[in-house]
Amino acid sequence: MIRGYEISHLLAGVMLVTSFALLYQERIAAVLKTFAAQSVALALAVAWAAYTQDRSELFITALIALCLKGIVIPVALYRMVVRLGIHREVEKVVGVGIALMVGLALTGLAQALLLKVVQGTAGHAREDLALALAIVLLGFLMMILRRNAVTQVVGFMSMENGLILAATGARGMPLVVEVSVAFSVLIALFVFAVFVFRIRERFDTIDIEALDRMRGDAR
């Protein structure tokens, strides 16, 4: 028989795997698809948590995650990428191997830390937390390893996915906070989008190193 936490564990694991996939995807279109997959996994995980914990308000969270992050944002970003004509662009700071090794180390760190910190609580909750922390760290890592503004936005959103996963697992965040976080993320997306277009107009590229050249202190 499959117990509740095994399913939630599986979904969180899927999210972690997509996080790793985000790290090594080379093309922007692929990155966006992977992100959409991660968001769908998040929505499923939240919905499952809502079902098992009998917290119907979490269904709304799941719905928000599915609509906004699973569909709206990836589609919007994809259309932006198409309009900018960069959907085949490849950009990386370090090689795939190194990125994956670092990501592995971070996941290990998250596991080691969380398993020590929350010893009192039930086992599956803390493993979920550890996975969520690993997703947050990997999102952060993605933000630093990418040069392209669009992929940085995706890294940011992926961090936020990890946060929401942690919040549902720890039965912490109330709905109001969640909705406001979702909207702030949406607004951040708009801001990012506007910036990306402005950068593009001005520099003919959305490589953020261009900003440094503009400031006159390129490496």
Next chain:
Amino acid sequence: MYVQGVALGALAVVAALAAISGRSLLLAIVYPVTAVAAIALGVVDLAAWLGNAGFAVVLPIGLPTIGLHLRLDPLSAFFGVVINGGVLASSLYGMGLDRAKELTPRVEPLFPLFAAAMNLVLIADDAYAFLFSWELMSLASWALVVAHHTNAENRRAGQLYLVMAVIGTTALLFAFGGLAGPAGGYAFDTIRTQAPTPMIAALVLATALVGCGSKAGLIPLHAWLPLAHPAAPSHVSALMSGVMTKVAIYGFVRIAFDLLGPPAWWWSLPPIVLGAVTAVLGLLHAVFDRDLKRVLAYSTVENVGVIFVALGLALAFRANGQPAAAAVAMAAALLHVLNHSWFKSLLFLGAGAVLHATGRRDLEAMGGLIHRMPRTAAFFLVGALSISALPPLNGFVSEWLLFQSVIAAPALPQSALNFAAPTIGAMLALAAALAAACFVRVYGVAFLSRPRSVEAARAHEAPLMQQIAMGGLALLCILGGLLGALLTEALAPVLKGLVGSGLPNAGTGPTPFSLIAFDATRSNYDAVVIALFVAIASGFTLLVVHRLSARRTRRGPAWDCGFPDPSSAIQYTASSFSQPLRRVYGAVVFSARETVVMPPPGDLRPARFSVVLIDYIWTTLYVAPWRALLRLSEYLNALQFLTIRRYLVLMFVALVILLSIAAVTI
């Protein structure tokens, strides 16, 4: 209590009015109002000091859960008398300022604010009120220091003062944090009930010493004082030097003797050692300086050192359960606080009158002022004699008490204090001798001899109100000397509160005016008898000399050593007077170097004599850290120009490091 509320309110209102309107009438009215408020506050304080009739209230303003605790006990009442006396004298002096020329909206509105803030510090009874009024006092005095901001030197003084004030207040913040403990009881009542651990007590004492010492001018935190005090207008200098340093000493007494609980003997070492060093170094600076007001400011540094030595001795005696000796040391400290506020205010007001009359602060540009401003000269002489601790004036009383307690120090059980006592005594004696030399030099160069500049030759007497202010203080110096025993007896309520006992045998002397430190056979000082003896002896000498000599006083040309040169440059100058001391002490302490440039025969250029003094405290404790800080910030400046991704990397690395530390240590 209501009197205080009304008086402080009046000060605030008049400050606001003067600040808003800025018309000379409203600016001028500041001083009478401040004078009246100071009288009212002083009378209430005097009643509370002598009659032990204080008050304690909690007002529902200030921080939400704390409120505003105010309390007037004998200690704050005593300091209130000190402060309001000084404020009254400065206000009287200010009433003599020229309404058309000398009043500015940069000084007058801040004057009552400064006075009110100092009064507030004294009656504050919780840490928040204390720090708030302390900062108000700092800021008001800072604004007064930079009132004449067009002068670059004043701006520099103001900047240094601001930095030191911030350091001091930060230290006090930590001191009160330590006193309040983890529970955070910031009312002084709560603090009194809990005794901190020795470690916390040491930290509180150190931070209190830094916080109050920097405001009072304790070496090595004194550097701002000789720059900032003279930069303010003279009557404000009198307030800062005569009074504000006393507020700082009040802060130390309040923390060390009242809030911190029963003392350990080693608490006494830092104040004693630092105080003794301060006393000697302060005067060595004073005796070499040429700027009249800066000499006075350095002399303030010295007096603060003397007071801190007395406070340290009181701590030592109290820790060893010798309340009588502690009372003597404490009485010396408090009495010196009172006396110094009188004569230092007097001297600064005198310096202000001289500055106003000649427009010069350089001693080398004065001279002969005794003929042009005879009354100021007489009052200044009283102040100089008092500060040099000559009997029967008031400075002697407190110094005598201090030396009595130093002599009693070898009876202490700790060998460190035993060995320190003779050294401290010697250093204090050196400081006393240097003080006399310093003020002989100041008085002789500024008031005696012939004018050294055109301005000095054209000097004029100070206005009447300013003479009244100085005259009143001079009278207080004389009365405080003659009635020193009565004053010391009156300190009993304050002493009982601080060290648990008054002077052991007060009032048992042969006359009501004799001051007994321990017992009548060992130590007895009768100012009135000494004054009578001095008066009779000098009168008799005068009589004999006049009998034996030709009756009439004749005025003739001064003997010119055979050089009929009318130049005033052939007189003793301020730097030539201090040359012997500079050779003896300056070479050791300041690496003084004298250079003489003598042009070869036939060359018509004048010979040049110059002296270079190096202030090692300034170069090592101020300049060097400042340079290090600059260099460090230059390195760190690169951090301001990283790319976005690198900032993210920095954050990420910091996060990972912290997480790893957490993972390893938990």
